[in-house]
Amino acid sequence: MYKSDFPIFKNNPNLVYLDSAATSQKPQSVIDAIKDYYENYNSNIHRGIYKISEQATDAYEKTRKKIAKFINAKSEKEIIFTRNTTESINLIAKTWGKENVKAEDKILISEMEHHSNILPWQQLSGEQNICLRYINVRDHKLDIQRAEAEINETKPALLAITHVSNSLGTINPVKKLAEIAHKNGGMILIDGAQSVPHMQVDVQSLDADFLAFSGHKMLGPTGIGVLYVKEEILKKMNPFLTGGGMIKSVSRFETEFADHPYKFEAGTPDIAGTIGLSAAIDYMNTIGIERIETHERNLTKYALKKLSGLSEVTILGLPFSEDRAGVISIVVDEIHPHDIAQLLDENNIAVRAGHHCNHILMKDVLKVTATTRISFHIYNDENDIDRFVESLKSIMTKIKR
Amino acid sequence: MNQIYKELILDHYKSPQNAGSLDNPTHEATEENTSCGDSIKVQLIMKDGRIKKIKHITEGCAISVAAASLLSEILVGKSIISIGKLDEQDIIKILGVQLTASRINCALLPLRAVRKALKLKTEN
Ligand SMILES: Cc1ncc(COP(=O)(O)O)c(C=O)c1O
Numbered sequence A: 001m002y003k004s005d006f007p008i009f010k011n012n013p014n015l016v017y018l019d020s021a022a023t024s025q026k027p028q029s030v031i032d033a034i035k036d037y038y039e040n041y042n043s044n045i046h047r048g049i050y051k052i053s054e055q056a057t058d059a060y061e062k063t064r065k066k067i068a069k070f071i072n073a074k075s076e077k078e079i080i081f082t083r084n085t086t087e088s089i090n091l092i093a094k095t096w097g098k099e100n101v102k103a104e105d106k107i108l109i110s111e112m113e114h115h116s117n118i119l120p121w122q123q124l125s126g127e128q129n130i131c132l133r134y135i136n137v138r139d140h141k142l143d144i145q146r147a148e149a150e151i152n153e154t155k156p157a158l159l160a161i162t163h164v165s166n167s168l169g170t171i172n173p174v175k176k177l178a179e180i181a182h183k184n185g186g187m188i189l190i191d192g193a194q195s196v197p198h199m200q201v202d203v204q205s206l207d208a209d210f211l212a213f214s215g216h217k218m219l220g221p222t223g224i225g226v227l228y229v230k231e232e233i234l235k236k237m238n239p240f241l242t243g244g245g246m247i248k249s250v251s252r253f254e255t256e257f258a259d260h261p262y263k264f265e266a267g268t269p270d271i272a273g274t275i276g277l278s279a280a281i282d283y284m285n286t287i288g289i290e291r292i293e294t295h296e297r298n299l300t301k302y303a304l305k306k307l308s309g310l311s312e313v314t315i316l317g318l319p320f321s322e323d324r325a326g327v328i329s330i331v332v333d334e335i336h337p338h339d340i341a342q343l344l345d346e347n348n349i350a351v352r353a354g355h356h357c358n359h360i361l362m363k364d365v366l367k368v369t370a371t372t373r374i375s376f377h378i379y380n381d382e383n384d385i386d387r388f389v390e391s392l393k394s395i396m397t398k399i400k401r
Numbered sequence B: 001m002n003q004i005y006k007e008l009i010l011d012h013y014k015s016p017q018n019a020g021s022l023d024n025p026t027h028e029a030t031e032e033n034t035s036c037g038d039s040i041k042v043q044l045i046m047k048d049g050r051i052k053k054i055k056h057i058t059e060g061c062a063i064s065v066a067a068a069s070l071l072s073e074i075l076v077g078k079s080i081i082s083i084g085k086l087d088e089q090d091i092i093k094i095l096g097v098q099l100t101a102s103r104i105n106c107a108l109l110p111l112r113a114v115r116k117a118l119k120l121k122t123e124n
Helices: A007-011 A028-041 A051-070 A085-100 A119-128 A144-154 A174-183 A271-287 A289-308 A337-346 A359-366 A382-399 B007-014 B062-075 B080-085 B088-095 B101-117
Strands: A079-082 A106-110 A131-135 A158-162 A187-191 A210-214 A225-229 A247-251 A254-257 A313-315 A327-332 A352-354 A371-375 B027-032 B039-047 B050-059
Touching: A028 A051, A028 A271, A051 A079, A051 A271, A079 A085, A085 A119, A085 A187, A085 A210, A085 A225, A106 A119, A106 A144, A119 A131, A131 A144, A144 A174, A158 A174, A174 A187, A271 A289, A289 A313, A289 A327, A289 A382, A327 A337, A337 A352, A337 A371, A337 A382, A337 B062, A337 B101, A382 B007, B007 B062, B027 B101, B039 B062, B039 B101, B050 B062, B050 B101, B062 B088, B062 B101, B080 B101, B088 B101
Parallel strands: A106 A131, A106 A158, A158 A187, A187 A210
Antiparallel strands: A079 A225, A210 A225, A247 A254, A313 A327, A327 A371, A352 A371, B027 B039, B039 B050
16 A cells, blocks of 8 residues: 555565565655755755755754654754764764763673674773673563663663664563663663664653664665754763864864754764655654554564464564564574575565674574564555565475475 | 576585585585574595595585585596686586675685685685
């Protein structure tokens, strides 16, 4: 039903796209918005005293407001534009983290984190002698009881946790974790890369201190990401990158920085990307985030049911439940995921095979080298899943040893 | 369309030639593709600068297993010098399929292992 809004499916009529966790497709309205900017009011933002620059500035700043509303931030001043989730998390590690997490302090992450929510903390802990600890994953979810005990005991300065696992599809109880972290004097960073594009995420209700997400996974363009930081924290943070666009005044040896959020946006930003993201949010709002969530939930239920009928297939992650998002990883007896993905591709079915940037989860917890993963967005339908499952069945007979 | 999983590949994948191990190898090596977890252990018996026997245990995707099998067949009797000259193009020729950049590493794994066993330099 929504497929016709996405030109990729017109141009590839046979394409079954099941890799939205990697990146989503873009509706026509997003592509048009970017084109419109480049064709009709391309100019740099801020300080341009002419009409099209004011128009571009206006579009850029309106996006900030729109995002604030989308995640229910108190103020648009809490929204910083970055390139992606990875950069958002790095920004926090290299500013707030560097200044506030002291030697012997603890940072707690989990075994199901994406590498982009592991490496910045690993690096920081190496640099300042911080103790990096992991919440265990048990039966495809976080071991919350042990995590709670550990937080109560070790009082980590930061809890950095993914909202939704990009390999398992597990939705983590981040609201509860935020409560436990705060009670013990710590902060919580939520990796929203796989949640914000698919479900209502309310930073005030979750009481998130930091939230990171990527535009390209939420029907927007690549190159634009978002970092939300609670204003009282943001006020005390020092800049990440320095240069143009983030100052009040500069003299030879000293600079007075601009107020947040501009202080954290040095250099010419991805203006087109921001405008594209704005159109993506409009598109999602028109459908309604609850509707998107329900749609994906139904697809997840349908896919889990169909896959569970195949005896050679092991489904990773939780059974269908409230805590299960639209990401399904499977392992097929004796068939390497690369072979599956390649053979599916011969039928124009796009899935992801590999470790999904989750080495620790794969190696230490699941004890597999790779999985085959399917993931959804609003343009998917039951027919996509039928074609995937049928194709998978014929691959299993073809390649089984 | 380029069918990678043609008969030849599937046959060698399903029943790989020279699979197994040797009791008294003169050379051996293991090699792994860390990105996908494919692994190979190759064992050789060298005599007068030539491969007399080769066995391998390959675990991985169809491409890497078939490549190991096909390569093992053509290597028997080959000299170290000629093995040193084998390159990516030769492996593609042996497999008889076009491979995308993401899969070429699978196909090259066995050759890398053989070179490692013979202490030959590998490019990349
Ligand atoms: C949970 C999670 N975190 C972070 C990322 C990184 O996103 P990006 O590559 O857009 O920075 C991803 C993307 O795959 C993800 O799934």
